[in-house]
Amino acid sequence: MQDQFLKAISSDGSIRVIIATTTNLVEEARLRHQLSHTATAALGRALTAGALLTPLVSRHGQIVLQFKGNGPLGIVFVDAYPTGIVRGYVEHPEVELPLNILGNYDVGSAIGNCGILQVTIDHGFGVLQTSTCELISGEVGEDVNRYLCNSEQLGSIVVVGTHLNNDRVEASGGFIIQLLPDHTEDTICKLENNIATFGTFTNLMLKGLDLESILERIINGFKMLPFEERKHLIFACKCSQERFNQAITLFGRDEILDMAEIDGGAQGKCQFCNEDYYLSKDELIKLAQNI
Ligand SMILES: [Zn+2]
Secondary structure (H helix, E strand, C coil), X not given: CCEEEEEEEECCCCEEEEEEECHHHHXXXXXXXXXXXXXXXXXXXXXXXHHHCHHHCCCCCEEEEEEEECCCCCXXXXXXXXXXXXXXXXXXXXXXXXXXXXXXXXXXXXXXXXXXXXXXXXXXXXXXXXXXXXXXXXXXXXXXXXXXXXXXXXXXXXXXXXXEECCEEEEEEEEEEXXXXXXCHHHHHHHHHHHHCCXXXXXXXXXXXXXXXXXXXXXXCCCECCXXXXXXXXXXXCCCHXXXXXXXXXXXXXXXXXXXXXXXXXXXXXXXXXXXXXXXXXXXXXXXXXX
């Protein structure tokens, strides 16, 4: 089943829920970047968080999350677009840590609990808005929750999870609940009850529940309006052979001819999606002649 995203608001204006499954796009990231289990769990949670935060961005914009912690994974980078496209990488994809005391992937130690989460929103008109907050645990969900509470001034709950089985991503997804200005004590009580009996997001996926069934459990007791937004999510990148060629032309005619003569070609790798690009000696000469 394709990865999906849903956004809904309660009819009493007390909560907004954004929920997504990301199993396929996280598996695509794992394969492309040859991620370890720990790195898959970390990037999987971050990619899911990126997708869940796209409602903060205008239609032609994008949101960039950078987890810069003191853990061995280095920077965890994600950018996500309102169209449903998400991409990302970790600086050290090979890092593998033992499971933590709870038997989960130790994402907190891998990212580190000392450092910052930097969030940049590009509204699409050349206007960038960057905010940073200190990491709480490096577990991603708590850190994104702090960012939301600071930037949106609304209480929220952020849950993100990625589960692997036999080296493959078997389930990945999460949700954000935002408390809107019309919420009451009763709203919080109902949500607390729902979350207490919820279990984990990936367990519900593994039991075969689809996105709407999981959403129903989260919002049990709330009357919701028709979905504000529904879309598919995919891992995709803006890179292309044409963009690689354009980047090479920036070296100038003489340097490109040197590359052709001395190196016999040029190769490069996209940092965001790990795609390889290559120009042969003849292609470099042809490129230089067209400058
Ligand atoms: Zn790329």
